[in-house]
Amino acid sequence: MLHVDLDQFLAAVEVLRHPELAGRPVVVGGKGDPTQRAVVATASYEARRFGVRSGMPLRTAAKRCPDAVFLPADNAHYEEVSEEVMATLRARPGVVVEVMGWDEAFVGAETDDPEAVARTIRADVLERTRLHCSIGVGDNMLRAKLATEFAKPGTGDGVYRLTAANWxxxxxxxxxxxxxxxxxxxxxxxxxxxxxxxxxxxxxxxxxxxxxxxxxxxxxxxxxxxGIGRAVVEGTPWVPRSRSHETTFQENLTDWADVRTEVAALARRVAAEISRADRPAVRVAVKIRYAPFSTYTRSATLDAPTTDADRFAAAALDVLELFGSRRPVRLLGVRAEFPPV
DNA sequence: TCTGGGGTCCTAGGACCC
DNA sequence: TCTGGGGTCCTAGGACCC
The missing domain is CATH 1.10.150.20 (5' to 3' exonuclease, C-terminal subdomain)
Structure with missing residues (x-):
């Protein structure tokens, strides 16, 4: 099996839209404003040379690499490009594709020459999307996934094989x-x-x-x-177990009325989405991160499964009451949970 | 390094029931 | 009366991943 992983995905997609950025340190994350509360989603290889890493606060990235170009994350666009990549993988006859995120997927294929298949996939993806990827070959998902690291630019040459033989x-x-x-x-x-x-x-x-x-x-x-892991790639579509939204506020919320308003708004957003997907929630969870950074979750089973925004928001507000403290709030989140399949 | 947003799965303790 | 054992559900938190 193969593990396909796009190289510096978000940064690469942005460089395709803004060719003048090629070769420059590019940092994608948040609203693209390094003074705000947000973290790096992807840094280009040029930015990584300055020590910029995924998950790092934008503020820190700006200190390490003041000349970097900071861009807002445009998730809807990355979603589209990702779909194009996954469609390219699935276009290959006889393969099973298991998507692991925007920028990676496992591909199960019956072949005597997995490296040849990997090289063909890299060429196909590049031709169709102008994006580069690295591919790990393995005898299970764990080894294929880890193999990709050794295939990445700077370390490897695009394809690497890790199996029981060289584990x-x-x-x-x-x-x-x-x-x-x-x-x-x-x-x-x-x-x-x-x-x-x-x-x-x-x-x-x-x-x-x-x-x-x-x-x-x-x-x-x-x-x-x-080195033991699952050896079969599953092609069946993933059925989500939950759906959530959360927000970190640029300024902490100190007025509990604002907290209630924000929780209701988040709940309505979640409700709209689960309604569109026709997946009634059976449970609602509310998350609070108090300043500076302590996080708590409270949850409750609903009286009856629902996709109704009024009922879901009311349930979220009920759960909000379970929190004892009304200290300043940095983050709020609302999650809908679906019944187990 | 003052720390996003969206997820999944595992663990442990308590409630509750037989 | 202070005391069993097993099973299941609910809940909160931890850890990890992209």
């Missing part, structure tokens, strides 16, 4: 955080238990980790260390 050689000396599913926190917890490398994780006792890190997560981490 130990390539991965064993790397930190556990290199694995897809292990982040900072888990890497720390593992390190505290003497497990720093993929090699050590692969050799760890699943039962011991189950006891310490959770009955499902513990053993799963060991599997990650061994």
């Amino acid at each position: 130990a050689e390539v991965m064993f000396d790397r930190p556990t955080q290199a694995l897809w599913g292990i982040g900072t926190k888990t890497a720390r917890k593992l390190a505290d238990r003497g497990i720093a490398t993929v090699r050590e994780l692969a050799a760890a006792d699943p039962a011991a980790l189950a006891a310490e890190l959770g009955p499902a997560l513990g053993p799963w981490y060991v599997q990650l260390g061994r």
Whole structure:
């Protein structure tokens, strides 16, 4: 199977619309104003050379790279371009495509020469969308996904293969955080238990980790260390489990009447969307981030499933009452949850 | 580094029931 | 009366990913 990942997707799409930006450091995120509360969605490779990274506050990015061009995120446009890319992948006969986000997808294909297929896909995507991508080849999703890192510009040449055959050689000396599913926190917890490398994780006792890190997560981490993952690409369309909107305010809300107004507005936005999708909510959750940055969620099961904006907003306002504190609010969010399939 | 927005899945504790 | 064990649902929070 293959893992296709577009290179610096948002920045690349913007450069296509603004050719004069080619070769310049480009940072996409928020409203494109580095003085606002927002983070980097994608930085071009030129901007990354200055230490600009995804998830970094725009303010910080501007300090590291004052000459960068800051552009607002235009999600509707990225959505369209992404659809074009995915359509290109699906146009190949006999493949199964599992979309993982705007800029990446797994492609299942029966072939004796996956590298040749990968090269063809790269050429097709480039021809049809003028976008570059990197492709990981693997014997399961974990390995294909990780292979892509070694295919990326600066490290590789566009295609890389990672399978059981070279897993130990390539991965064993790397930190556990290199694995897809292990982040900072888990890497720390593992390190505290003497497990720093993929090699050590692969050799760890699943039962011991189950006891310490959770009955499902513990053993799963060991599997990650061994390079084990799902081997079948699923082509069936994804059915969302929830739908939400949230906003970080440029100025904290201090008046609770404003908080109520904003929660109702967010709830109505969510209701409009679940109504359009004909997916009644069975549960509503409200999220508050108080200044400076402590986040809480309260939720409730609805009396009856609904897509009705008035009823959904009223339910959200009821849940809002469950919060004890009315300290200044930095962020509000409302989420609709659907019944389990 | 003063920290977005949209998601998913797992875990643990308490309520409740038999 | 202070005391079982198992199962399921609800809820909040944590961690991770794009």
